[in-house]
Amino acid sequence: xxxxxxxxxHADVLARAVVAACRGRAWxxxxxxxxxxxxxxxxxxxxxxxxxxxxISQQEVAAALVSPEExxxxxxxxxxxxVLCNPVPEPMEASVRSWASALGVDDxxxxxxxxxxxxxxxxxxxxxxxxxxxxxxxxxxxxxxxxVARQGESAYAVTVEKDSxxxxxxxxLGDCPEGSLGRRLFEFYQTRGxxxxxxxxxxxxAVAQHDWVHVLADYGTTPLGEIEVVSFQASCSRSPGAxxxxxxxxxxxxxxxxxxxxxxxxxxxxxxxxxxxxxxMSEAMQRGRACNTDLLNFxxxxxxxxxxxxxxxxFGIPPKSARVLALDPIGAASPx
Numbered sequence: 001x002x003x004x005x006x007x008x009x010h011a012d013v014l015a016r017a018v019v020a021a022c023r024g025r026a027w028x029x030x031x032x033x034x035x036x037x038x039x040x041x042x043x044x045x046x047x048x049x050x051x052x053x054x055x056i057s058q059q060e061v062a063a064a065l066v067s068p069e070e071x072x073x074x075x076x077x078x079x080x081x082x083v084l085c086n087p088v089p090e091p092m093e094a095s096v097r098s099w100a101s102a103l104g105v106d107d108x109x110x111x112x113x114x115x116x117x118x119x120x121x122x123x124x125x126x127x128x129x130x131x132x133x134x135x136x137x138x139x140x141x142x143x144x145x146x147x148v149a150r151q152g153e154s155a156y157a158v159t160v161e162k163d164s165x166x167x168x169x170x171x172x173l174g175d176c177p178e179g180s181l182g183r184r185l186f187e188f189y190q191t192r193g194x195x196x197x198x199x200x201x202x203x204x205x206a207v208a209q210h211d212w213v214h215v216l217a218d219y220g221t222t223p224l225g226e227i228e229v230v231s232f233q234a235s236c237s238r239s240p241g242a243x244x245x246x247x248x249x250x251x252x253x254x255x256x257x258x259x260x261x262x263x264x265x266x267x268x269x270x271x272x273x274x275x276x277x278x279x280x281m282s283e284a285m286q287r288g289r290a291c292n293t294d295l296l297n298f299x300x301x302x303x304x305x306x307x308x309x310x311x312x313x314x315f316g317i318p319p320k321s322a323r324v325l326a327l328d329p330i331g332a333a334s335p336x
Contacts, residue, residue, distance in 0.1 A: 002076060002234040002243050003043050004289060005069035011044040013056060013064045014074055020055030021078050021099045022092055027051075028085045031254065031273050035281075036081065042282040043289075058102040071103040076243045079109035083116070083247050086255040086269075093117045108132070108240070109247050116257050125260035128248045129156035132241035133233065133296050137206035157262040159195070159202045166205070167198030173304060181311045182304030184332070185215045191335040192221065207263060212300040216312060217287060218320065218331035223253035223271035225328070226264070228284040235288030237296040276327040283324050292316040 006014055018036065027033050033050035040046045065071050078096045082088060093113050100110055108131035115124035129135050138144050138156055151160040174190075176182030188194075188211065195202030203211065210229065214221065219229040227249050234246040251258030256269035272278060293315050303311045320331075 002231075002246065002285060002288075003039070003073055004235065005067060006044065006073050007070070008044055008046070010064060010070060011040060011046040012048070013061055014044075014070075014077070015040055015046065015048050015050070016053055016056035017061045017074055017099070018078055018081060019050060019053050020057070021095045022081045023050070023055070024091070024095075028089055028092070029255065031270075031278075032081050032084050035084070035272065035278050038278045038282045039285070043285060058099060061099075062103060065103070068104075071105050072107060075100045075103065075105040075107050076109060076247070079107065079113055080243075080247050080250060082113055083251040083257055084255050084272075086251075086257040088113060088116045088257050090117050107243075109244050112244060112248065116251065121258075121260045124258060125262065126153055128244065128258070128260075129153065129262065132244040132248060133237065133239040134206045134210075134241070134245070136239045136241045137209055137296065138204070141205065154262055155204070157204060157207050159197055159200055159204050162200055163198040165198070167196060169301075170196040170198060170208075176304050177307075179307055180305050181212075181215065181300065181308045184308050185212060185304075188215050188332055191333075203263065209296055209300075213295050215308070215332050216295065216300075216315070217284070217317060219284070220328065220331055220334040222334070223267050224274060224277055224280060225331075225334075227253055227271060227277075228280055231281045231284040232288035232291075233296060235285045236291040237288075237294045239294070239296045242296060276323070280324055280327060283321060287318055287320075290316055290318050 022032065036050045037048065040048050065074065075096065078099060082092050082096055085092065097110055100107065112124055112127050112131065115127055134157060147160070148155045154160055173182040173186035176186065189196055197203055197205050197208045210233070213233055214229050217229060217232045219225045230246045230249045234242045248258055250272065252261055252264060253267055254269055254272040272281060
């Protein structure tokens with residue numbers, strides 16, 4: 001979970017540590033201090049200037065942050081800020097690894113970012129899917145290891161062999177009542193022309209779990225919509241790979257440092273830098289924090305017939321703010 005365990009009392013320590021690890025003499029990407037300012041303001045109630053904030057030593061941070069959860073969240077935040085650069089600077093990556101070592105944190109995002117720094121894009125793709133929430137869910141499927149051995153790495157995200165029973169189950173969502181969660185997900189696929197799980201070339205079951213969240217949280221499939229939904233997931237899920245999913249999405253849709261997605265085509269980048277983009281990401285995290293259920297580890301077929309607003313209420317998902325609705329009035333209903 002992203003910035004869930006960090007106390008407001010430690011916000012300044014966290015902020016100064018990120019500055020020490022990632023800023024150097026100056027920020028590499030203008031979006032870095034802007035994102036940090038909004039996240040700390042909205043999530044930790046601290047209005048900080050990340051251009052002038054003074055760094056802190058590793059020893060001081062180690063003394064202040066004794067909780068493993070807070071230490072892990074700090075390193076994850078550093079990785080998220082690091083991947084906003086393209087290319088990812090080797091000194092910054094080495095600095096973040098040094099901080100992780102000093103704080104005793106071993107996070108999968110560190111391996112992913114090292115792949116990007118050394119230009120191993122194929123390995124970055126493999127590590128991203130193997131270590132993020134998609135890989136977490138894939139490995140729960142019977143015979144998944146055999147499927148990968150037979151069909152290759154694309155099996156992590158894509159249906160590579162037809163499964164008629166699975167396809168029938170997903171098509172059955174079209175029979176759910178009007179306005180229900182299941183019917184909305186069926187329409188989400190239909191309006192976009194997406195193939196369904198069980199049909200070769202469609203998303204596999206693990207990726208499709210993320211599509212349920214798209215509909216529940218009401219986020220579209222534009223690059224910024226994808227950043228919103230993985231931000232929501234990173235804040236509501238206990239999956240070890242949920243935050244890596246967010247970090248990869250920032251590399252894919254903002255900086256362009258990660259170009260090897262199995263399911264997303266090429267994008268011009270800078271989605272987060274669009275007007276209101278950072279605010280939309282921050283609100284998605286707030287809504288994810290309010291959600292009372294880990295939606296990446298819940299069988300949402302059990303809620304398919306329920307009216308979508310009622311299901312959102314059961315999960316404690318708050319409505320979008322008027323500001324975000326003005327920026328994106330269509331959300332998951334948009335075909336784009």
